[in-house]
Amino acid sequence: MKKRALAAAVLTSILGVAAVAGCTSDKPAVTESTGTATDAAAIARLVVGFDQDFPPYGYVGDDGKFTGFDLDLAAEVAKRNSWEVEYKPINWDAKDLELSSGAIDCIWNGFTIEGREDGYTWTEPYMDNSQVIVVKSDSGITTLAGLAGKTVMTQADSAAFHLLSAEGDQEALAKTFKAVQTTPEYNTAFLELESGAVDAVAIDLPVAKFQVQGKESAYSILTEPLSLEHYGVGFLLGNTALRDQVQKTLKEMVADGTVKTIAEKYADQGISYDQWILEA
Numbered sequence: 001m002k003k004r005a006l007a008a009a010v011l012t013s014i015l016g017v018a019a020v021a022g023c024t025s026d027k028p029a030v031t032e033s034t035g036t037a038t039d040a041a042a043i044a045r046l047v048v049g050f051d052q053d054f055p056p057y058g059y060v061g062d063d064g065k066f067t068g069f070d071l072d073l074a075a076e077v078a079k080r081n082s083w084e085v086e087y088k089p090i091n092w093d094a095k096d097l098e099l100s101s102g103a104i105d106c107i108w109n110g111f112t113i114e115g116r117e118d119g120y121t122w123t124e125p126y127m128d129n130s131q132v133i134v135v136k137s138d139s140g141i142t143t144l145a146g147l148a149g150k151t152v153m154t155q156a157d158s159a160a161f162h163l164l165s166a167e168g169d170q171e172a173l174a175k176t177f178k179a180v181q182t183t184p185e186y187n188t189a190f191l192e193l194e195s196g197a198v199d200a201v202a203i204d205l206p207v208a209k210f211q212v213q214g215k216e217s218a219y220s221i222l223t224e225p226l227s228l229e230h231y232g233v234g235f236l237l238g239n240t241a242l243r244d245q246v247q248k249t250l251k252e253m254v255a256d257g258t259v260k261t262i263a264e265k266y267a268d269q270g271i272s273y274d275q276w277i278l279e280a
Contacts (some may be wrong), residue, residue, distance in 0.1 A: 049104030209270030
């Protein structure tokens, strides 16, 4: 990577900006694990890592194409910077490997900052979120205390999982459960809840709203949250240049009303612009 960066610098001085663009147009920006930041102005493609089973932030639409609130934000950021955007579905528990290998440039998919502050280079928080519990409406469970002796399922390596793990903020609560089980994605968790194989699902609030939509008589979201948290866009540690450019563009989109328009597009899927906190 250092040799490639040096070669790019030499070409810039001899052949000018066009030559640099030519040598970077066929690959996404990758920052070194040593913390050397990528030159955001030189990238041609923004590769966004996301969980394709995490509606309404990122998922497969009825037309078979990737869609979602965060993916629409990423597409607009890329457009304004004259970058191509590439959506790369990833296994959520392998996200760090995808990022460190350079397979993706960022993780942008309802990505919780809390508990991960030192593991990534983050944008400023852009949305409020909470982790909640979903149960069957006829379960008799109305509070977190009511989960004692119950089996709770959540996504592997998710914010909810870390809350309920050893040294997590809800470790004491989790010790009252019969078990905490994990699954690669939440669609399976809701199938397990429906069948009665598990008693509850721990999940992000907007995703819970999406899953429960139209099934309110069958499922309930407990009003008592597991935690309050914030979403950000995560980059490889040290990639401040690309982070700064993405964040700058997001703020411009706030100022001109684009973010609000995108949020309203997903309002019927659980997204509310009232949750947006990044200021212009």
